[in-house]
Amino acid sequence: MNMINSVYPLLPVFIIIVTLYFISWLYAKWDIFSLKIHRKFWNYILLITYLISGLAGLIAVVKINYKIEIPVYDKLLNWHVTFGIGMFIIAFFHLLNHLNYYFPLLFKKRFFQKKIYNNKTSATDRNQFVYLLFLLGAVTIISQVIFIREFMSVLAGNELVLGIIMSVWMLLTGWGALAGRQNVPALFSFQRGVRMLIFLAFIPVILIDLIYFLKYLLFPPGTIAGLGTALAGALILLFPVCFLSGYLFTAFSTILSASANKNRIGSAYAYESLGSLAGGVLFSIILGRYLNSIQILGLMTSAVIIICISINGRGFTKKTLFFLTAGVLLPVVIFISKPDNWLKKILLPNQNIILNKSTRYGNLVITEQAGQLNFYENNYLQFYTENMMANEEAVHFAMARHDKPEKVLLISGGIAGMIKEIMKYDVEKVTYLETNPEVFLHWKNHLIEQKDGDCIEIVRSDIRSFLSGTKEVYDVILINLPAPSTIGYNRFYTYEFFKIIKQHCNNLTVVCTNLPSTVNYPEENALEINSSLWKTMGMHFKNLLLVPGEKNYFLASDTILTKNITDIIFRRGIETEYVNQYYFDDNLLDMRSSSIVSQFNPHSKINRDFKPYIFVKQSHHWLSQFNINYWFIIVIPALLFLFFFFKQDAVTIGLYTGGFTAASLEIVMMLAFQIFVGSIYLASAFFFSAFMGGLFAGSYLKTTEVRSGLINHYYKLQFGLALFAMILPFLINMTDYFSGYAIFIRLIFFILVFILAFGVGFEFNLASKLPQREFSMISGINYSTDLAGSAFGAFLTSLFLLPVLGLVSTCLIIAGLNIISGTVTFLFCNRK
Known part of the structure; x- marks a missing residue:
């Protein structure tokens, strides 16, 4: 069986x-x-x-x-x-x-003597805990980025899944920090901390394998894992890592404070943030570019083992030698056996993996199956070869309607076979881009098989960055991208994107993009997606035409678009196997087109970069497959956030709101960065690094020990975060004027992220010195409160505030929350 x-x-x-x-x-x-x-x-x-x-x-x-x-x-x-x-x-x-x-006769009850723990920590051990905090930060940030990547890859997830993963990560980490607030100094030692840290570094290797294995066991190829599955999987598989990392922060920071008989929780937060900064930079520059997830985790585990042994300073024992040997052999075994290829093959059965490579745009996998090549990015099928019907429709529906196309812009699909169809029109130049330019480095030979290869210009750049930096005008623009199921893909279906496209058009230019077909019984949300795209393109072009085929093809131009496609192809003598009078009837095609367009909602909203209406409706459409209401998964977390918001005291309300602010505004800036520059896959690690650098600087900043002065700084800082949130939309819109200067835009965003994190880190530093409690209670409560706010911020902002309310409204809401929390602290200050 x-x-x-x-x-x-x-x-x-x-x-x-x-x-x-x-x-x-x-x-x-x-x-x-x-x-x-x-x-x-x-x-x-x-x-x-x-x-x-x-x-x-x-x-x-x-x-x-x-x-x-x-x-x-x-x-x-x-x-x-x-x-x-x-x-x-x-x-x-x-x-x-x-x-x-x-079985009392077989198994006699054993009486164990209760362990007595040494309550004292030597000066050497105290310094060693600083190193452990640093390693904890590095291990946590690297594990977090990898888990997010792998969950998104395995579940082919969108921002809904991302929001769940990030929220669950922060909530479980906060739970672990809260669990560690009781009697940590009496039960802890440096050796135990080392064992826990090594386990924390190694267990992700097992859990990543389980993600793939359980996906294969529970969901046969071709089936979709729902939102409930994503939530259950995140809770089960992230618990070992997140809970332990939260506990270890409370344990390490408590011992650091207790050993010096002084509150050093802010310093502990700084050391952990510094480790996260180092881990993020290392991941961005080296690890994320050249190694896959399992290789990275193997090297990380090996590094943790070797560093912990070196700082232990207790000589070599048999146990030490065992761990050292394991630390050296683990990455060697991983690099030789290549388990990542096995994992990918689990989800891609009956396909021969030709390439499996981590790139700065995502994990790129190319497979071969019965002569057909399949191109996957983050486990999402981008395109495949030998699809004659799709290639002919995507090209000829638009190209045939231009009398003499000489310059063509092709956005994705060239390797799939579309360039071969384009060359039937005797064009002078084809400018070809892909969402992941790394494809060209590994499959250029397959692209240029024909003698006309000299007229193909391959551009290895982000699509929108390239279009913003060139003044080239094209006769035909073909856009062949996946549906806007993520905010990353939505940016190629927005008002702002077609505004850029229009700058590269003349009066005769024909533009073509597409969406999944809605010919037979269109679902309400799917129809609304098509309506929004139709209306969005109509804001820039005088004439629109929808051609139903394998997909819904949206044609736009300032000239009249003729409808009799088969007559045109016949008159011009273009050789086609599928798009011709033998398979298409112009009258029937026109009737189907008119029928679909007549169902479009004339009051549909325009799709914009910072108000991605199509993405929201695409999310509704995706959730409808699992009978889940979009508003249900928004309202419940929103009510919970408000409930806990009003349960906070005058100190923790600032941390709770600060965590919400940090996560929310970081997501806002990451989305803006993706729109202007692209390649958020690798830039996410840079963002985390800049954020952790700001946290380190803010939490390590020396402050006054006078309580009144601390409170005064505390509420003013919350008002400062409110001001930052209010001016952020202006700063982001100003960045648009520097389109085409990617380095300068990156610098602006990293400075903004650093400033935000500095404020939040300084806020945590101040909050850790205000309560009059035990060190473990302060550390556990403050850290968990901050993470709880971050969890709600990541979830609500990515799924509701930003997509539905837009950039300005989102930032104003965040500013309002900080004003409320700052006012509560101010009133508390005056009462005292």
């Missing part, structure tokens, strides 16, 4: 439960939480699986015995078996924990 992709998920349930149980047991062994809590948690899970499996089984018995029709019977049966599997596995662990009770 084939257990892969079977009806009942035996292997996935087994893998998930065993992994989580091991992690839970290990954390209990490390005293992150007690063994009693570990067992209590699994007893509750055992009870839940028993109740669900038993109830579903009873309903099945009733149906069979009394012949009652139950519409959801198949789902209940699946639940009965799935939870039954889970109940058996958990019960087996429960039995192992109580063998001495069931």
